[in-house]
Amino acid sequence: MAVSKQRVGMAPAGAPLAAEAPTPLAPAGAPPAVGRKGRSEFVYFAFRNWKFVFGLCVVLGFLALAIFGPMFTAHKPLDFAGPTDARPSHAYWFGTTSYGQDVYSQFVYGLRSAFLVGAVGGGIAWLLGAGIGFTAGYRSGWLDDVLSMLTNVVLVIPTLAILIIVAAYLHVHSYATEAILVGLTSWPWAARAVRAQTFSLKTRDFVDIARLSGRKTRQIIVTEIAPNMSSYLLMMFILLFGGAILIGASLDFLGLGPATSVSLGLMMNNAYAASALLLGSWWWFLPPGIGIIGIVGAFYVMNVGLDEIFNPKLREL
Amino acid sequence: MRIRPWATATAAAAFTAGLVALFVLTAAGGAGASGVSYPRSQTLYMSGNQWSPNNDLNPAKTWDYVTGLVGFAYETPFRYDPLKDTFRPWLASAGKWVDKTTYVMTVRKGVKWSDGKPMTVKDFAYSFNILKLKTHPQHPFWADTGLKSMKVKGNTLVFKFGAKPGYQQFDFYRFNVAIVPQHVFKQYSKTDLTTGNLKLPIVGTGPYLYKSGYGATSPALYWQKNPKWWAIKALHVQVGPKYIVDLKNGTNAAALENFQAGNIDLFNNFAPKKAITGKAKTYYSKAPYHLAANTTWLFPNTTRKPLNDVKFRLALADSINVGQIIAKSYQGLVKKASPTGLLPIWNKWINKQVVSKYGFSYNVAKAKSILKKAGYKLGSDGYVRNKDGSTINLTLAVPNGWSDWMTATQVIAQSAKQVGIKITPSFPEYGTLTDDRGHGNFDMVLGNDRQYSNTPWTYYQYIYQLPILSNQTNVNYERFKDTKAWNLTKGLDKIASTNTKAYKAQMTKLETTFLKNLPVIPLWYNGMWAMFNTSHWTNWPSNSGNRHFTTASWRNYWQMTSIDMLTHLKPVK
Amino acid sequence: MIRYLARKLLIYLVTFFVAVTIDWAIPRSMPGNPIEQLLARMHAQPESQRVLTSYYSKAFGFDVPLWKQYLNFWVALFHGDLGVSIANFPTPVWELIRGAFPYTLALLVPAILLSFWAGNKVGALAARRKGLDNTVLPVSYVLTATPQMWLGIMLAWVFAITLGYFPVSGAYGLTLQPAWSFGFVGSFLHHWVLPFLALFLVSFGGWAIGMRNMIIYELEADYSNYLAALGAPTKLVRKYAYRNALLPQITGLALALGAVVAGAIVVEIVFSYPGLGTLTLNALQNRDYFLIQGIFLFLIMGVLIANLVIDIAYVFIDPRTRVGMQGGS
Secondary structure, three states: OHHHHHHHHHOOOOOHHHHHOOOOOOOOOOOOOOOOOOHHHHHHHHOOOHHHHHHHHHHHHHHHHHHHHHHHOOOOOOOOOOOOOOOOOOOOOOOEOOOOOEHHHHHHHHHHHHHHHHHHHHHHHHHHHHHHHHHHHHHOHHHHHHHHHHHHHHHHOOHHHHHHHHHHHOOOOOHHHHHHHHHHHOOHHHHHHHHHHHHHHOOOHHHHHHHHOOOOHHHHHHHHHHHHOHHHHHHHHHHHHHHHHHHHHHHHHOOOOOOOOOOHHHHHHHHHHOOOOOOOOHHHHHHHHHHHHHHHHHHHHHHHHHHHHHOHHHOOO | OOOOHHHHHHHHHHHHHHHHHHHHHHHHHHOOOOOOOOOHHHEEEEEOOOOOOOOOOOOOOOOOOOOOOEOOOEEOOEEEEOOOOEEEEOOEEEEEEEEOOEEEEEEOOOOEOOOOOEOOHHHHHHHHHHHHOOOOOOOHHHHOOOEEEEEEEOOEEEEEEOOOOOHHHHHHHHOOOOEOOHHHHOOOOHHHHHHOOOOOOOOOOOOEEEEEOOOOOOOEEEEEEOOOOHHHHHOOOOOOOOEEEEEOOOOHHHHHHHHHOOOOOEEOOOOOHHHOOOOEEOOOOOOOOOOEEEEEEEEEOOOOOOOOOHHHHHHHHHHOOHHHHHHHOOOOOOEEOOOOOOOHHHHHHOOHHHHHHHOOOOOHHHHHHHHHHHOOOEOOOOOEEOOOOOEOOEEEEOOOOOHHHHHHHHHHHHHHHHHOOOEEEEOOOHHHHHHHHHOOOOOEEEEOOOOOOOOOHHHHHHHHOOOOOOOOOOOOOOOOOOHHHHHHHHHHHOOOOOOHHHHHHHHHHHHHHHHHHOOOEEEEEEEOOOEEEOOOEEOOOOOOOOOOOOOOOOOOOHHHHHHHHHHHOEEOO | OHHHHHHHHHHHHHHHHHHHHHHHHHHHHOOOOHHHHHHHOOOOOHHHHHHHHHHHHHHHOOOOOHHHHHHHHHHHHHOOOOOEOOOOOOOEHHHHHHHHHHHHHHHHHHHHHHHHHHHHHHHHHHOOOHHHHHHHHHHHHHHHOOOHHHHHHHHHHHHHHHOOOOOOOOOOOOOOOOOOOHHHHHHHHHHHHHHHHHHHHHHHHHHHHHHHHHHHHHHHOHHHHHHHHOOOOHHHHHHHHHHHHHHHHHHHHHHHHHHHHHHHHHHHHHOOOOOHHHHHHHHHHOOOHHHHHHHHHHHHHHHHHHHHHHHHHHHHHOHHHHHHHOOOO
């Protein structure tokens, strides 16, 4: 982007990256600044940082629930196993839907889809964002212009529009396809950030030396630039992971996700459509929201923790 | 330039203030506002028509016109009471078959259009004559009933038919053709009359006058009582509410909230059973709470293997646990359909012996044995195979977002599994589904397009109509080629309902061939969803009293007995 | 500066061109013919079906080759014509959008600006203040991690259904008609609070976190240390830090717009708020592709214009950018 070129060079020394792409919302969280620390130091600080530890524990807890929870369900999520609209009880831990489906079972299976959409969607967005960002930032020139343009276009095109077409076309629509679509559309902010970061790194001496020694662009990116941004890339993945879960939930809530299986967003959609809110069936609409906030929030808290680990300046006084 | 924190705040405030002002101006200008608010005790609020854009004033487009256009403004020669199966003279003061092929309709005297001009036999003749246009949606009135001519004779219209009049269809049009004012409608072109949306003002004869709300962006349609309605003097009836506000709601949930808060009196949306509590009343005080409005059918594609095999269809019908659908998808709000698929209002035409002999019901063992006898063997995965040994996997498609049907398909798939029939629910987009359904690119779909009418003929036509076109847009989705059944259907049309014996005999034949071949599988009766809030209005229709009226504010129901619901309503003091 | 703006403008124009082209393709790449869908709802005669098909083909401009449809689309666009809605035939798409847009605007603009303002203020206050930080930060994280629709559902459940303070749905009372009256404006504001809060709170959390982190960076920057060493009062140092930190936040605002608009769509649906979001849902449910196309085009334009405005504003706000562009630095 033209602006970024102008801006990066002039940004205050402390926060070149933060200045470039502070995306508190889209998808979430302010990208952290880069820091370079040794591995052992990382581990030392990591496990002394309560935010990181707390976030990690919550995420792992939900992950465990997603993996093992379905083993402890008496009913399949879509089975009409129980009485309709029953409160939480010993038999149905989270109660039942107004169709008599087990909310707990839907919840744990829904967590699975959330992690799937997060991992695959976030992963694809991460790959695209990093790839496009590195290339655009390192190569500059017309390639940069084209990639920046692409970034801009994807940024403004409503993801919904694309998903509607896909939903209409694909007769077999699964969470994997949804995740891929989320991934394909949620990378632009990451690409912008990586591009700016690369842009500032490539003028550093060690990159110049590598270039003078005749190494190929891809090699330089992989061996020189990327390692210097590893902490940044890790945090970017976490943010994209959480963001993908949120976007996927919105799509499912709108009824644009796959309807033959279970997700947290679809649970909200069903509960809303069945007027659970008005009819007081709180056990139906509370769990999916708590699940999403739990996972995504924990990721974000973990991210702050990481930020503090990599950037001593941010640590609590 | 420096950034001043207060500048952000001021900018935010100024921007907001500006936009709010802009908003109010736009909103006020856009909706054609008149600051009128209606006195609550004299106003009936109703919802259930929320999907329509409120911008069609053409009574010919019976699927699209603004609700109340026919019933409130325009009226029909007769009204039909489906619960008592009787016709009532309305704008026509009388009508009868003077011989087997001649029908005479007498136009009521003393009826005035809302612009003050008298309604005459000429308006009647005009209204029936426009149906001669081939593009008119009600053209079958001339094309299919055997009608040869229509003549004005004094104050009457004389309809002369060929040898075999289509009594059933003619009866249908007697209460479905709106009588429109010739002096207003003559301004319209042929295209306008058949496909246009027409213009304001609405000049009608009915109990209400259009007040405001026309337009796709309007939140509601507003009607005001017509103090000069002919029926006040002629029949000594009067509608209760002085104003009617017909709300266009975004979602069922929003409508339900307002209903619960007492803002909506007549609620014709679907709501879960839990909502029927307190001041919310329904036609029946216990399950199924609502009248049955239409039948939900399962359409198998009868051109595909194995659904082209009647034995397989019979086994499939036996495998579906409709009781489970009723209990889970609807919490008891609907009733199981008769195996004939005919609505309860047609009970007297259903031959119970035929049903008990050929009818189906949920029976896993029977379904299994039918399949076995027919040569469908079980595979190692527990699912039956085609006779040639190939695997069977049938998709059952319903539109995405139709949540009650979506859960119903899950039940169907789960119960068919017990018999060994593999069914995969599929929820394509509505457009995709109608496209696939029309062109026969499907295994199975659900459908419930046909509503109440005076005759089961409309149901059999829906099932059997021939020929099969490349795109079947609204009948015979299952593509069932049964000339004999279609001839029986056409024959039914030609028997007057008063000829009870012949009619019953024909019905027996149709029911028998239907149950033997089961081209479509009737599942349950969808309800005429209606909840009444008794906070402001009372004396609603009810099974227990003598107010047996249709409860829907939907199109084509006002000229049945929904208008009687309004004439019986009393304000709560 | 002119060169910079021209370059910016060019980028936006190209983006606009591509976005509009994709948008144009939406209804045309959908499976199922919209006209057949319209006809499927009707109980039309074969004869009238034939007539209607050609009538609708004309109305939707399908009777010309594809390249011409594309050209016509651009021509119509410059005349402010977004086509005709399928489900609301023959209402122009523009009329539907015009009816809904004010409501969305009334939610979005205050939510964006106020959350930006309040989030930055609170975030700045919280930075490097342990007690405040330990409350603001976790709350903000929970808020940004909350799906807007679920927050909306929660607010509706607590404040509308349980406590009865606010209505759950609509933009004004059913018994009212939009008008310039106290009754209507009061009812409008009453209905506006919860959906506004749902949007405001989620965005607020994001801005607060962003600002808090940014302030910490700024406070650690050399100039801050220098100022502090010179004996400048902490208040002054923080003031400078805030000013510097605000700039990247404004860039973030541009990036966040798309997400906020998406949030508004789901929040409107939860509250049945008659804005563009609800219009989108109805269009989705009716598969009214021309309306969807129109709404998205409208949103794309809105986001692009807002981005452009922010870019231009940035030039005036950030002195360094201006210097940079004049070749100084």
